[in-house]
Amino acid sequence: MAKPEQHRVSVTGNRIHTNRLVLRPWSVDDAAKAVAVYGRSEVARWLAPAMSAVDNEAAMTAVLQRWIDECSALEPPAGRWAVELAGSGELIGGAAVLPLPPDGVDLEIGWQLAPAHWGRGLATEAGHAVAHYTFTQGVDEVFAVVRPRNTRGAATARRVGMEWVGERQKYYGLTLQVYRLRRGDLDLPTIPASASAPHGGRNQER
Template sequence: MEKEFPIIETRRLILREVTTEDANDMFNYLSDKNVVKPMGLVPCQKVKDVWDEIRWYKSIYKEGTGIRWGITLKDAGKVIGSCGFLNMLTKHYRAEVGYELSKGYWGRGIASEALEAVVKYGYQHFQLERIEALIEPSNLPSQKLVEKQGFRREGLLRHYEFTYGKFDDLYMYSIIKEDFNLI
């Protein structure tokens, strides 16, 4: 029997499982290079390319290595971004958090609201002790977002990823359960 996908509700948002019916909405932001470049992804060229992302979301959930929620506004229902965990290591009580949001919704506190809810869910339901965020040094808005949530910059991971034909440095941020309880 497959476990039921959890739904998270916040003041303005519903975070839910994405389906192939959401592919057109997701294409709107996954085809935008400004949205996907910090994720190390090439912009989607066709709606069909989004299906690969949806399949990945389903596979990490099924394998227990992560979970990715579609971000929707309560009054609209269409997916405008996603937030969730990847590289989850239950043995070590840690996971990496990732997120993206359609450019038209930047600067409205939506990513912050979603991230806070997902981090809280991770501590309460996955018994995580540590949540990490890997962020490009040039991605100042993302750094500000995680810092606002209580994440601390631990250091620079030199040549940590290979994307777009080059090696990228990434900042390692983390928040541990004890830090989160202080917020």
């Protein structure tokens, strides 16, 4: 398998940095901007488990608070992150590393971007970021799950360097396309051992 484009990845405190992005913990203050991501049906319809479009700030605040509470109980490298543009600080999406049901043994990487930012390779960069970080925490493989007909999500998984495992009904009680990335298939950047573990959902666009 050809190696995907290499991205610089580093961790500072609870933030993950790439060439163009900063991944940092969610805050309920992000609700208004997060609606531009999760309020769009072309994003929400592909999520697993199913999630309706969150089209108002109050509902988004409740979702973010639930994510924050859930993350407080997760062990690294699991977590959820808001995705910002490094230059401007504009919030453009989200990324996650989460235990996959039903047994919570397999780890899923996920990413979503606001449609206005599709087509620039930013989702691939976010996927690289969470995969790199996860592999520095002693994990040997991660998975991505993509709903059938979500061609953008599948293309991004391949750009991250993931291989197609097959169509499975193992996760979420859904029929999903499953992709896998092993530690040895992704070149790891140097991340300081002293960096603290950040806590930061499913797969979308390029």
